[in-house]
Amino acid sequence: MTCAACAARIERKLRRLAGVTVTVNYATEEATVTHPAALDPATLVAEVERAGYTAELRQAIRSEEPLRALEERLIVTASCAVGVLAPAVLPVLRVPGWEWVCLVLTVPIVGYGAWPFHRTAWTHLRHRAATLDTLVSAGILVAFVLSSWQLLSHPAHALGYFEVVAGITFVILTGRYLEARTRRRAGSALRDLLELGPKEVTLLWNGEEVRVPADRVTEGDAFLVRPGEKVATDGVVIEGHSAIDAARLTGEAMPIEVGAGDPVAGATVNAGGRLTVRATRVGRDTRLAQITRLVESAQSGKAVVQLMADRISAIFVPAVLAVAAVTFLARYGLGASPGDAVSAAVGVLVIACPFALSTALLVGTGRGAQLGILVRGPEALEHTRGIDTIMLDKTGIVTDGRMRLAAVVAAPGESREQILALAGAVERASEHPIARAIDEAGGSALPVEEFSALPGLGVEGRVAGKWVLAGRRELLVQRWGELPESLEKALAEAAGTAVVVGWDGFARGVLVIAEVVKPTSAQAVQELKALGLKTWLLTGDRSAAAETVAAQVGVDMVLAGLLPEGKVEAIRALQRQGRVVAVVGDGAHDAAALAQADLAITMGTGTDPAIAPADLTLVRGDLRLAADAIRLSRRTLATIEGNVVWAVGYNLVTIPLAATGAIHPVVAAVVMCLSSVLVSANSLRLRWFR
Missing domain, CATH: 3.40.50.1000 (HAD superfamily/HAD-like)
Structure with a gap:
């Protein structure tokens, strides 16, 4: 794909298949497809290829090959372009026959450097479609054919558009290369997620340590995590104590202390001692896999403003072709020379800039994942x-869901220390969070006998020869009658959960338990x-x-x-x-x-x-992440909308200027590439969101 119009064309083709819904993302060069179970995915690939594109089922890590191939074409084009542009810029280099040298150097530029533009344009032409490459290819070929014909038929009056061909091809290839690198940088967050997991793990099999690939770990396996190593998969610590660095997975800056019984997530880093972990989730069930799927889903979608731009892109290229044709006919009909009419038409073809807006969504959702914020779409x-x-x-x-003892209110004549000690002893046998808070605060070592939990009411038991009740007001009122006035007042004013404590037939105090903010x-x-x-x-x-x-x-x-x-x-x-x-x-x-x-x-x-x-x-x-998430979401949407405003304004201003001949074709190519790079660079600013 070379522009948003390509993405829109692929979407239209795939949607013709029964039961298929699809979103094609130009920035990620991926299609997210929902299809009936009976439909072979190979049919989807074949349909894309029939539309004039290549396709394959998604791999975990995208190949660098297309970027390298583009780089090779750029090097060859730049080498030849120097020889073509130098005489145009420096007249002293125009030795006899220099025009023929320019022709010879321009041939590899047109045939090799610009070949991807021609190939794509021809493929789309056979399918009665047009994209940005159609405009570029037409501009290059028109300028090359006209210059070659003039040189061959009237050497003394050659138009000298070889430098236009060389300049346009070099500038647009440079722009494509920079844009491809920009899109790759934009997708770095997702690639980082995919590459977070370790490649190997030390399993414990029959008491022996065996080094195996990480994907061989199954649920229930025990494995070692040495200091500095990554946790192979989600699990529970069964031995050891350490600090876990989860920064790359969750954005959490501070390491998390873990010991026996604590859960750990795959792809986090053991920053301390040696751990033995039992695997609880593997493969697609792990936390890393779920986060990755959410990020992929978010990056494959399109905002409303992007959908609007896609609809414009569907008619954008044909409209520009029409404007270029009208420009040539109008200027030639009004008395301009063929060279001037062609120059203006070529300028229109190469200055038009497509609506490539997906990069902002790609960068924004990726940055969110790095910070621990997952955007659904x-x-x-x-x-x-x-x-x-x-x-x-x-x-x-x-x-944080934890409870702490906030206050102890004793009835007249009672000891706060004794209330807390007896309550802590009887609560120690309970698993309730409130009971644990009382037990931790009381620190009592007194044993409890005849313990009983009363669901929804509290607990009771014998401690140091006293029958102790701890729980709701209703429990003690039911057993021993009304509470003292001081305790009723404490209950009414309690800024938390109130637990009434009593023994031997009387309510003795109130414990106020509050959550930790x-x-x-x-x-x-x-x-x-x-x-x-x-x-x-x-x-x-x-x-x-x-x-x-x-x-x-x-x-x-x-x-x-x-x-x-x-x-x-x-x-x-x-x-x-x-x-x-x-x-x-x-x-x-x-x-x-x-x-x-x-x-x-x-x-x-x-x-x-x-x-x-x-x-x-x-x-x-x-x-605080909630505020960050809202800020990031608004910033991403504003960036997308800003790119739309720029793209619309750019085309409304530059295409008429090119049609009047005010912009040279090479300058038009430079302006178009700068516009595309500017939109991508504006999106990349989201990578530094804090």
Whole structure:
């Protein structure tokens, strides 16, 4: 493919097959096809070839061969072009017979350097189609044939357009080469992902260490990860302790400490001690594979503005051919010399610049993957434009889901230390997160006897000869009657989850358990506000606990005590008011709210491989990524739109100028190439998004 018109043509051809939907991306030179199971993929390849292109089923890593071939043609063309252009620029070099030398040097330029343009143009001509190569080939051939005919028939009055042929071919080949390198750089993020995984791994088989290719690891295998090595696949540490560097996979700057029982993701780097890991997911099920598929999917799509440009490209080349023909006839009919009329027509042919806009999407989604932001597709970019409200789930998003002891309130005459020690002892036998927080804070070594868990209410057991209850208010009221007034007041004012503790028939104190707010959440909320978003906190927790968290991070509004359906209704209420709502969630309980939102953002944490099909997925559990994701999405969309404005304006200005003869054909070729490179360079600025 040489321009967006090629991509549009391939799409039209493939869509003629029954049940086929397709998106062709010019920047990645790939087609993403959905087809019936009964359709052989070879049929798709054959259809593309019948359209005049070559195709093959996608390989993991793209070959460098096309770029090298283009580089060879450029070298040959440049070598010959020097001999053609030098006499045109320096009259002192115009020795007798120099025109014939130019002719001889121009032949390899036209026959070898410009051969890809001619081949593509001829192929498309046989299929009654035209692309950018049609324009270039026509311009080169017209100038070459006319100059050769004039030289052969009237040597003394030769038009001398050989330098035009050499200049146009050299400049356009240079532009193609630079654009190809630019597109390759643009796709570097995806290639980096594909190449992240290790090539070999040390498996433990019957107590022996065996070095094998990484793709031979199966689920359940145990393997070694030495310091500095990559983890072969997703797994769980069964022996050892180390720090894992996940920066290239998730964008997380700080290494993660892991030990026995902790999960690790494939392609992360062991930055510390020796680990033994048992494989839990391999192949397409790994976190790396899921991230790669999401990035590929995003890069294969097209934003609405790109689809519009593709429709323009379908008629762009025929229109330029028509303008060139009209330019020649009009100027010649108005008395211009044949040379001037041809020069203007060639200028029109080579100055036209196509709408190649896919590079921005390619770079933006690739940069997002490097930062730990996965964009589902171009639609997500467009959704971010109108967002004015963002609703944050509390647990796991604003807080880290861990519990800590926030306060101990003792009844009159009771000891805070004794309350905490007895509660910690009885809670130690429970697996509940609240119980673990109390146990960690209490640090009690007292044994518990006759322990019993009371689902939904609390726990009980005998500790140091005392029968201890710890749990909801209802449990102690049911067993031992009403609570002291001081404890009822503590329950009403608790800024968190309250656990009532008592023994031997009386309630003795209240423990307040609060979630730990992530250290970056307050900064993230401020960044979201700086984007012009109204921030809301959604939670099923009590109002007092929610208000405490909200005060710490600075959100605008709080909705507490909501069941999943309540969250959905809250979103609908805002949407009925004309608000455009984004939701950030991380679990199954957020699924309904995410589905109702105008923009769904999910947050993955640790090495959890469940990359949700949301509009935006944040690979690590840092809420600041939500603001980064919205900024990056808006920046990418703005870059695409800026490229469209430039392409339209460029063609509206330069084609009329070329038609009037104000621009020399060689200058026209230079301007066209500079325009293409400028659009690509503008897109590449996204690589440095921070």
